[in-house]
Amino acid sequence: MKCLDKKTIQDLDHRDRVRLINSISGVKSANLISTRSKEPQTNLSIISSLFHLGAEPPLFGFVIRPDSVTRDTLENLRANPRFTINHVNSDIIQQAHQTSARYEKNINEFVECGLTEEYLNNFEVPFVKESCLKFSADFIREIRIEENGTHLIIAQVIDLHLKEDILNEDYSLDITKFKSVGVSGLDTYLSLETIGRLSYAKPDKPLTWIDKNEVSK
Amino acid sequence: MKCLDKKTIQDLDHRDRVRLINSISGVKSANLISTRSKEPQTNLSIISSLFHLGAEPPLFGFVIRPDSVTRDTLENLRANPRFTINHVNSDIIQQAHQTSARYEKNINEFVECGLTEEYLNNFEVPFVKESCLKFSADFIREIRIEENGTHLIIAQVIDLHLKEDILNEDYSLDITKFKSVGVSGLDTYLSLETIGRLSYAKPDKPLTWIDKNEVSK
Numbered sequence: 001m002k003c004l005d006k007k008t009i010q011d012l013d014h015r016d017r018v019r020l021i022n023s024i025s026g027v028k029s030a031n032l033i034s035t036r037s038k039e040p041q042t043n044l045s046i047i048s049s050l051f052h053l054g055a056e057p058p059l060f061g062f063v064i065r066p067d068s069v070t071r072d073t074l075e076n077l078r079a080n081p082r083f084t085i086n087h088v089n090s091d092i093i094q095q096a097h098q099t100s101a102r103y104e105k106n107i108n109e110f111v112e113c114g115l116t117e118e119y120l121n122n123f124e125v126p127f128v129k130e131s132c133l134k135f136s137a138d139f140i141r142e143i144r145i146e147e148n149g150t151h152l153i154i155a156q157v158i159d160l161h162l163k164e165d166i167l168n169e170d171y172s173l174d175i176t177k178f179k180s181v182g183v184s185g186l187d188t189y190l191s192l193e194t195i196g197r198l199s200y201a202k203p204d205k206p207l208t209w210i211d212k213n214e215v216s217k
Numbered sequence: 218m219k220c221l222d223k224k225t226i227q228d229l230d231h232r233d234r235v236r237l238i239n240s241i242s243g244v245k246s247a248n249l250i251s252t253r254s255k256e257p258q259t260n261l262s263i264i265s266s267l268f269h270l271g272a273e274p275p276l277f278g279f280v281i282r283p284d285s286v287t288r289d290t291l292e293n294l295r296a297n298p299r300f301t302i303n304h305v306n307s308d309i310i311q312q313a314h315q316t317s318a319r320y321e322k323n324i325n326e327f328v329e330c331g332l333t334e335e336y337l338n339n340f341e342v343p344f345v346k347e348s349c350l351k352f353s354a355d356f357i358r359e360i361r362i363e364e365n366g367t368h369l370i371i372a373q374v375i376d377l378h379l380k381e382d383i384l385n386e387d388y389s390l391d392i393t394k395f396k397s398v399g400v401s402g403l404d405t406y407l408s409l410e411t412i413g414r415l416s417y418a419k420p421d422k423p424l425t426w427i428d429k430n431e432v433s434k
Contacts, residue, residue, distance in 0.1 A: 001349075002384065003338065004377040009275060016388035021272035023390035024352060024377060026304055027399040027409055028269070029243030051268045052245070053280060054365040055238035058226060061369075063270060063278075087243055090412065094424050101418035112420070121220065132218075135241060143360055145371065148271040152278075152369070154362065160221040160241060167219065171233035172402045173240035181412065182244040182399055185389045187427075188414045192244055192399060195307065195406040201318035203329070207311050210404075 023185040030088035030183045032096055032115075033062075035076035036125045042117070043072045044109035044128070046099050048183045050085065058157035060085075060137075065150050072105055074142075074151060081139035082124060083155075086131035090179040093189050095130075121159050132163040132178035172197075240402040247305035247400045249313055249332075250279075252293035253342045259334065260289045261326035261345070263316050265400045267302065275374035277302075277354075282367050289322055291359075291368060298356035299341060300372075303348035307396040310406050312347075338376050349380040349395035389414075 009017060028048040035043050047070065053059040064070045077083060088096040098113040110117050110126065117126035123136045136158040143152040166177045175192065182190040196212035226234060245265040252260050264287065270276035281287045294300060305313040315330040327334050327343065334343035340353045353375040360369040383394045392409065399407040413429035 001337075001378050002381040004379070005338065006375050009374065009377065012388065014273070017275070018272040020377075020388040020390070021275045021374065022269055023392065024350065024374065025267045025269045025277055026246030026248060026350075026392060026397055027244055028246065031243060049268045050242045051266045051278075051280065052239055052242045053362060054282070054367055055235040056231070056365065058234070058238045059362075059364060060242055061268075061280075063268065065271070093412065094415065097415045098418050098424060101420045101422075103420050107420075120218075121222065133241065133243075140364065143369075145270065145276075147276060147357065147371065148273065150271055152360075154364065157226065157238065157241065158223050160226065160237075161218050162221070164219045171229065171237040172405065173237070174405075175240065175243060175401050176407065180243055182409060184392050184409075184411075187417070188389065188391075189412040190393065190409045191412050192401075192407045192409060194401075195310065195398065195408050197405045198311065198314045200404070201315050203318045203320050203324075205318075207315060 019185055027182040027184055027190060030096060030181050030189070032086040032088060032099065032128050032131065033073055034084040034086065034125055034127065035073050036080050036082070037076045038079045040080070041106060042108050042110060042126060043076055044099050044113070044115065045070050045073050046088070046096050053154065059140075060155055060157065062153050063150050064153060077139045077153065080125075082136065083139065084123070084125050084127045084134060084136050086128035086134040087175075087178075088181055089130075089132055090181050090191060092128075092130045093181060097187070120161055123159070127161065133166065133173070133175065133180070134162070135160045236402055244399040244401055244407060247313060247398050247406070249303040249305060249316065249345050249348065250290055251301045251303065251342055251344065252290050253297050253299070254293045255296045257297070258323060259325050259327060259343060260293055261316050261330070261332065262287050262290050263305070263313050270371065277372055277374065279370050280367050281370060294356045294370065297342075299353065300356065301340070301342050301344045301351060301353050303345035303351040304392075304395070305398055306347075306349055307398050307408060309345075309347045310398060314404070337378055340376070344378065350383065350390070350392065350397070351379070352377045
């Protein structure tokens with residue numbers, strides 16, 4: 001095992017530290033956030049920090065860095081709290097990654113990056129048509145992280161749209177059926193394969209595999 | 218496409234809603250958090266909500282639900298802010314999942330679940346020996362999420378320990394080299410395979426693949 005201690009990490013070149021620290025949390029989800037300004041101007045941006053916050057009510061969170069391209073996203077959310085989250089699948093990785101370029105504010109990333117706007121359920125902000133798992137959401141509030149000037153966004157799920165065959169009978173989702181991808185660090189995209197589902201863990205009771213994929217390692 | 222609208226989601230059985238909403242954020246990282254109480258009693262618990270918060274200083278966050286088995290983790294962090302984060306790989310999925318069982322407070326999950334305590338760099342809280350990417354950390358503060366009674370933990374990385382061959386020259390990490398796994402929903406474990414790295418995105422400049430894995434789909 002190699003050790004990179006606190007001082008070594010501190011002394012790294014800034015870009016090296018960014019690449020390293022972005023990688024240590026493990027695999028991250030890849031999602032496109034679509035927002036709309038007052039004008040209205042649509043903005044689309046890839047985010048990899050989405051996390052589950054609770055099911056009752058259905059809440060999630062994500063991080064916005066004011067120095068990054070997501071600054072337009074934050075400004076839009078403050079003006080119009082409605083937005084959409086759209087999963088990235090392996091057919092649209094390049095289009096999704098391209099949304100991280102620093103486009104001018106008046107540029108619609110849907111058009112520039114080759115993705116299609118789709119309007120569902122009379123929701124005023126577009127979804128990404130090419131995405132197979134997407135939901136509309138309400139921006140509830142932001143929490144400022146004083147330690148580094150980032151903003152933690154708390155939001156609530158409204159309507160969920162998904163490819164029919166990914167919904168299991170017990171309402172879990174099989175995200176491998178639409179070739180959902182993950183991200184490692186800043187720029188590495190990963191494909192996902194199911195190893196299996198494990199039974200609910202109880203003390204003094206052995207776990208059993210449910211739907212174990214025998215070909216996976 | 219199928220639509221589960223706000224009302225349909227609200228009207229679901231509680232367990233179904235939990236499974237659904239836990240699945241919609243996409244793939245999540247699988248980590249074991251090791252904490253120590255004042256007694257001292259070691260606690261080990263699987264968490265899937267770790268997210269990157271910033272590299273300057275190296276910060277990350279995660280969510281603790283007070284009604285879950287991680288309540289011991291929260292209590293320990295308040296008593297002793299030092300803890301360790303240990304990635305789950307495909308060799309220890311069952312042991313890691315078993316830590317989510319509701320063990321009594323005086324039970325050490327390392328022993329009960331078949332994982333090995335390892336002490337590194339004189340850090341007072343053990344790491345998981347079987348883990349190939351792990352770091353010590355300092356609990357900085359907690360943010361209470363009033364909407365559902367969860368706690369958002371903000372923490373800082375101290376020392377990083379990793380298998381030598383996963384560190385790339387530019388300080389990004391190849392997490393597929395130690396068979397790092399992801400989680401979908403509550404109980405589905407996923408294996409990861411590199412599709413490739415994409416170049417830094419700029420307006421009006423086509424992206425190029427770096428280290429594209431030609432066999433991946």
